[in-house]
Amino acid sequence: MSSGGGMIQCPDHPYAPLIDDCRAGDQICSECGLVVGDRVVDVGSEWRTFSNEAGNADPSRVGATENTLLNGTNLTTMIGPSPSGGNVASFDDSGAAVYKNRQTMSSSDRTLINAFKEIGTMADRINLTRTIVDRANRLFKDVHDGKNLKGHSTDASASACLYIACRQEGVPRTFKEICAVSKIGKKEIGRCFKLILKALETSVDIITTSDFMPRFCCNLGLPINVQMAASHIGRKAVELDIVPGRSPISVAAAAIYMASHASEKKLTKKEIGDIAGVADVTIRQSYELMYPRAADLFPEDFKLILSQLPQR
Known part of the structure; x- marks a missing residue:
């Protein structure tokens, strides 16, 4: 069914998304199953074979799927011998190709x-x-x-x-x-x-410690309470301007180091650095800036014993 503007849609469910059934060539309403359009062209590869011999022949007769990013949509014409070797239309008596393969790819x-x-x-x-x-x-x-x-x-x-x-x-x-x-x-x-x-003339959002924290913590196998503490530490360190000029990745790594040493699962700087891609000395430099303000960085509900934290 079509609306006045020509857009195909279900008359009973005009806002329901349509499902393309490429095998049947139909467009079906996802709500009620009504066929609202037909003769849909499948631009994918066809994998049927019309040969009685399996052999090693490629059953694809139309090449790769259409790629709209390519100027020529990667169209090619390849002429090859028949599986039985008797393709007289394409080859002369001496076996030389009568037609040349045409590749339109620029x-x-x-x-x-x-x-x-x-x-x-x-x-x-x-x-x-x-x-x-x-x-x-x-x-x-x-x-x-x-x-x-x-x-x-x-x-x-x-x-x-x-x-x-x-x-x-x-x-x-x-x-x-x-x-x-x-x-x-x-x-x-x-x-x-x-x-x-x-x-x-495009842009990207400024990266923050929160962009990397969940993935780093997950890869390090830290429990959820330590992950939350590390996220809070990294965010507060930036808000309080404790780590000026430090990259968000090094701050995130230092925050994880601090949070882990306040918990039972203590990680070394090397273990964190291997996951975060940061050198040990970089983590240490950021941590040394954060350590004097540790009490201000941890969440209020986190049971912190300052003596547990290493000084560097």
């Missing part, structure tokens, strides 16, 4: 595909969601089309786009975490990061 699309593959590989290694991957792909596409990063490698640009996408989606990763799954060093990724923000 060098620009090839660059995009390589970048998208690199972004997907990096995201898989650190368990990032598809939403973040899609945003990173879009960022790279915009940068590539604008020719804003000439002279910089595709891998560096892709890594920077993934870093920006993580921050824009509210699940930031540190530069060291991105570097760990990338082929590029921190300096080059940082350089591309700044250029991309300037070129696309």
Whole structure:
């Protein structure tokens, strides 16, 4: 059914989302099951095979799924021999190909595909969601089309786009975490990061200790009361301006160190540093600034014995 404006919707449930049944080619109301549209085209790969011989032939007859980020939508025409070897229409008596394979993929699309593959590989290694991957792909596409990063490698640009996408989606990763799954060093990724923000006139939210605290604490296996205390300590340290100039990651690591030593599960600076990607000396420097104000940093309901805390 269609409304006056031409938009397909259910007459009884106009605001209900529609479900695409690609096998039947129908659009179905999620509330009542009414078929409100038909002849929906499935742009995915077709995996049927019409050969009686299984062999090693690829049953996909239409190539990869459509990618709207590619200028040519990755369309190709590949002509190959039949499974029985008797495809006289495509090959002459001597076995030479009568027709040439046609690949319409441009060098620009090839660059995009390589970048998208690199972004997907990096995201898989650190368990990032598809939403973040899609945003990173879009960022790279915009940068590539604008020719804003000439002279910089595709891998560096892709890594920077993934870093920006993580921050824009509210699940930031540190530069060291991105570097760990990338082929590029921190300096080059940082350089591309700044250029991309300037070129696309976009921005990212300022990172805080709260952005990293839950993940760091979870990876360290800290109980919930210690996690809450560490989050409170990190937030208060910034509010009281106790750690001026210190990065949120080093403050978060120092807060975890302080909270753990006020509990039964005491962690070393090295254990925390390995998870947070921060050097022991960096944690110590932030902790030494926070230690004199420890009583002001802990939550009021936390049973704190100051003598339990190390001085450095």
